[in-house]
Amino acid sequence: MVHLDFSRLRFLIIxxxxxxxxxxxxxxxxxxxxEVYEAEDGAAGLEAFVQYIPDIVITDWAMxxxxxxxxTQMIRQPGANANPYVPIIMLTGHxxxxxxxxxxxxxxxxxxxxxISAIGLYQRILNVVVNPRPxxxxxxxxxxxxxxxxxxxxxxxxxxxxxxxxxxxxxxLEKVKA
Amino acid sequence: xxxxKYVAPGVTKFSDHEVIVLPxxxxxxxxxxxxxxxxxxxxxxxxxxxxxxxxxxxxxxDECTALERARHLVQTEGSTAAxxxxxxxxAHDIRGHGATLGFPMAADVAGSLCLLLEQSSDPxxxxxxxxxxxxxxxxxxxxxxxxxxxxxxxxALAQExxxxxxxxxxxxxxxxxxxxxxxxxxxSPKPAR
Numbered sequence: 001m002v003h004l005d006f007s008r009l010r011f012l013i014i015x016x017x018x019x020x021x022x023x024x025x026x027x028x029x030x031x032x033x034x035e036v037y038e039a040e041d042g043a044a045g046l047e048a049f050v051q052y053i054p055d056i057v058i059t060d061w062a063m064x065x066x067x068x069x070x071x072t073q074m075i076r077q078p079g080a081n082a083n084p085y086v087p088i089i090m091l092t093g094h095x096x097x098x099x100x101x102x103x104x105x106x107x108x109x110x111x112x113x114x115x116i117s118a119i120g121l122y123q124r125i126l127n128v129v130v131n132p133r134p135x136x137x138x139x140x141x142x143x144x145x146x147x148x149x150x151x152x153x154x155x156x157x158x159x160x161x162x163x164x165x166x167x168x169x170x171x172x173l174e175k176v177k178a
Numbered sequence: 179x180x181x182x183k184y185v186a187p188g189v190t191k192f193s194d195h196e197v198i199v200l201p202x203x204x205x206x207x208x209x210x211x212x213x214x215x216x217x218x219x220x221x222x223x224x225x226x227x228x229x230x231x232x233x234x235x236x237x238x239x240d241e242c243t244a245l246e247r248a249r250h251l252v253q254t255e256g257s258t259a260a261x262x263x264x265x266x267x268x269a270h271d272i273r274g275h276g277a278t279l280g281f282p283m284a285a286d287v288a289g290s291l292c293l294l295l296e297q298s299s300d301p302x303x304x305x306x307x308x309x310x311x312x313x314x315x316x317x318x319x320x321x322x323x324x325x326x327x328x329x330x331x332x333x334a335l336a337q338e339x340x341x342x343x344x345x346x347x348x349x350x351x352x353x354x355x356x357x358x359x360x361x362x363x364x365x366s367p368k369p370a371r
Contacts, residue, residue: 031223
């Protein structure tokens with residue numbers, strides 16, 4: 001049976017609400033974590049990220065100074081810090097699809113809509129450890145591969161080219177050949 | 179504790195992007211086999227959260243106080259971008275945390291207020307009476323949390339406020355009253371015992 005040893009992982013929680021920080025810390029300690037650092041806004045979070053080099057970042061979306069999306073974009077700068085590949089779990093009170101897409105496009109690794117539950121947080125952490133996605137670096141994006149699955153039927157924008165190209169419906173014969 | 183030893187990632191280059199496959203450092207250092215008698219981390223975390231939950235009621239009172247402070251700013255300084263931002267932040271906190279703290283209906287009411295602040299075409303014209311109703315309703319739901327029929331009354335209150343928010347966003351006069359009249363005509367948010 002696979003077991004995730006939380007005591008070997010270093011976490012950074014970035015959340016402006018003191019109560020929510022307490023809940024997250026309690027859950028992480030409950031899982032067995034020993035190293036949990038905290039910051040209460042995006043700027044302090046970036047500073048703590050550079051200082052502590054966490055294994056996993058858990059950040060709220062809505063925060064003063066700069067928010068979780070901006071923080072994620074700052075972390076996802078190749079060469080700008082010690083670990084631009086760090087898994088980032090984005091917490092938010094929003095669960096609308098366009099929010100999820102915005103978090104993904106900023107380079108977030110996982111998305112966790114509030115209310116927070118022990119199992120929801122555990123599963124996100126387990127997923128970033130056990131099933132990390134490759135990173136994609138294009139002229140318009142740097143972050144975890146946004147294609148979680150190979151979709152032969154995908155139609156829509158060709159994001160990796162960063163322009164207005166579209167991927168159209170592939171003829172059946174081509175799909176069969178592929 | 180963090181393993182900072184650098185291991186070069188595998189990079190595959192394409193014409194318009196690179197695919198970077200990183201060595202799974204976290205899996206290597208944190209995944210272990212587990213003995214049968216090892217405590218379940220989820221159970222441990224739930225237990226710890228359960229012990230903490232005795233404080234959730236007072237935390238919600240704190241959240242309500244922050245929301246009332248933000249409302250006071252809107253009342254005294256007017257509906258400006260800054261005062262609406264403070265109000266939205268306080269309401270957003272309750273929307274996000276209310277359910278975690280055991281007050282899902284308070285979260286729903288806060289959600290209605292947030293929705294209006296986020297999506298109204300002219301947020302400066304959101305009726306103050308509607309803001310009052312939402313803030314007072316959240317306070318009442320928290321205060322009467324353990325009262326008889328509290329859940330039923332809170333659900334009805336949350337639904338009524340959501341309807342009003344929807345009507346305000348849709349242009350307001352979906353029925354036979356103006357926005358302000360409709361917002362102001364809400365029943366007293368203090369649930370009857």
